[in-house]
Amino acid sequence: MIRLFRFLKPFTLPVVLVLVFVFLQTMSELYLPTLMADIVDKGIVQADTTYIWQIGAYMLLVAAGGALCSILAAYVSSRVATGYGKNLRHQVFEHAEHFSLQEFDKIGTASLITRATNDITQVQQVLIMMLRLMVMAPMMCIGGIVMAISKDAQLTWVLAVVVPVLALAIIVIAMKGMPLFKSMQKMLDKLNLVLREGLTGIRVIRSFNRVDHEKQRFHEANSDLTDVAIRVNRIMAFMMPVMMLVMNFATIAIIWFGGIRIDNGDMQVGNLMAFIQYAMQIMFSLLMLSMMFVMIPRASASAVRINEVLDMKPDITDPTQAKHPSVLHGTVEFRNVTFNYPGAEQAALSDVSFTAKPGQVTAIIGGTGSGKSTLISLIPRFYDTNGGQVLVNGVDVRDQTQQALRARVGFVPQKAMLFTGTVADNIRFGKEEATDAEVEHAAHIAQASGFIGDMKDGYQSLISQGGTNVSGGQKQRLSIARALVRRPEIYIFDDSFSALDFKTDAKLRAALKNETTEATVLIVAQRVSTVMDADQIIVLEEGRIVGIGTHRELLDTSDVYREIVSSQLSEEEIA
Structure with a gap:
C-alpha cells in the first residue's frame, strides 16, 4: 500500500496543511481538560465568578478554534483523497489501455473493473482516515499520557494496566479479521463476474431457460460474500463492547483511587476530572487506531491488487526507434x-x-x-x-x-461492437474529424443509409449500450461504415x-x-x-x-x- 503513496506527490502542500490542522485540533482538545480543571479548582472552589467567566470564554475560543481546524482538516483531506483516487483510477485505466489481449485474458475484465472501482475506493477511504486519525491518534495518546502524568503521576498506574489490555484486545481482533478482508475482495470479483455474465448474456440465458441456474449462481456468489462479511463484522463487533467495558472499568478505578487521594488531600477535584478526560482521550486514541486496523487490512488487499495491474508490463510495446x-x-x-x-x-x-x-x-x-x-x-x-x-x-x-x-488499418471485428451515443458518433469513431458528408458516404457504401433514414432522428438517433436497439445485421453495417470512413490503406x-x-x-x-x-x-x-x-x-x-x-x-x-x-x-x- 505504501507504494501507492507515490501518487500523492501532486498533493504535498494540501497534505502538509491537513497535518497542521490536525496538530492544532489535537492541541486544543488536550488543552481543554486543563482549563476545565482550573475552572473547578480555582473558580468554583474559591467562588471566583469572574475567573470562571474568563476561563469559560477562553475555553469557548479554544473549542471553536479546534472545531474550525477539524472542519478544515476534513475538507482538505477529502479533497486530497478524492483527487488521489481520481489520479489512481486514471493511471490504472491508462495502463490497462496499453495491455495486449494476453494481459486482459490473464487478469479478466470483471477483475479489472473491480480493481479500478471498488479497490481504489477502499484505498481512498483509508487515505482519508490516515491523513487524520493516523496523525491524531498517536499525538492524542502520547499527549494524553503526558498531561495525565502532569495532573497526578500516582494514578497513572491505572493507565499502565488498562492500555496494554486494550491494545492486546485490538491486536487479537484485528489478526482474526485480516485474512477475511482479503478473501472478501476475491469474492467481490466473483460476484462481479457472475453479475456481468448474467446481464450481458441475458438473451442466451433466457433462450435456454437457464434463468433459475443463473439465479442460483448469483445466490451462491452473493451468499459467499455475505457470509464472509458477516463473519468479519461479528469479529469487529467485539471491538466496541470491549473498548467500552475496559474504559468503564478504568473510569471506576480512576474515580475510586482518585477519591481516596482527594480525601487524603493529595489531589484536587478539578485535576481528577481532567485526569478522567485524559484517560478517555488515551483510550479513544486507541479506538481510532483500532478503526485503522479494521480498514487497513482490506485496503492493503486492494492495494496489492491495484499494484498487480500497475506492475504488469504489456507484452506488446513500441520499438525504441521506429522504422518508417x-x-x-x-x-x-x-x-x-x-x-x-x-x-x-x-x-x-x-x-x-x-x-x-x-x-x-x-x-x-x-x-x-x-x-x-x-x-x-x-x-x-x-x-x-x-x-x-x-x-x-x-x-x-x-x-x-x-x-x-x-x-x-480499418478493422471490422467478428463481433460488432457499438458504443453509447448517436449513429454519427459511432461512425465517427473511425475518424473523429469526419464531415457529415463523409459519414453519410460511408454509411451509403456499407448499405446502412436505408435503415438509418428510417430511424426517428436519422444520424442523430441514439444507440443504446452495446447496440441493443439495432439488429445484428445493422450493427455489422455500422461497424463496416466506421472502418470505411477512415479510408485506410x-x-x-x-x-x-x-x-x-x-x-x-x-x-x-x-x-x-x-x-x-x-x-x-x-x-x-x-x-x-x-x-x-x-x-x-x-x-x-x-x-x-x-x-x-x-x-x-x-x-x-x-x-x-x-x-x-x-x-x-x-x-x-x-x-
Missing part, C-alpha cells in the same frame, strides 16, 4: 509465421506465408478453429508472433509504433458479413469493390459466395495454409476448399 515504411501503400506480407496462445499445446498458426497487395481482395476461409481470426489479429499487432514475420508496407509490425500501424473484415442476407451481402461487396480500388482488402468469411470473387483465396486447416489461389484454381487443386464449396453450393452453382 516505404511507399507500398498497404502491402501485407506473412513470412513463415508461427503463433501459439499462452498455455496452448498446439500452435494456432504454423509456417504461414502469403502476400496481400493493394488493389486486391484477399479472402481467408477455413473450418471452425482453423486460425482465421488469429491470423488477421497479427496484422494490427493484437498479438505478437512466436516465429516468422508480419510485414506491413515492407516493415515488420514490431518495428513500427502501434499507433502508426493501426492508423493504416488496409481493410480487414473478420467474418463481418455473416449477419447480412445474400442480397445485402452482394450489394455491399459490389460497393466495396469500387471504394477500395487502391487499398488492400482482407476478408475472413464462412460463406463461399462472399469469397469466390476474391483475387486470391487462402484456405486454412488446423493453422496451416492448405491452398492458395482463385476460386477456379482451388476447385482444381484443393480438396479442403472443394469440400467447403460442395457443402454450400449445388453442382449447378459450382459449375
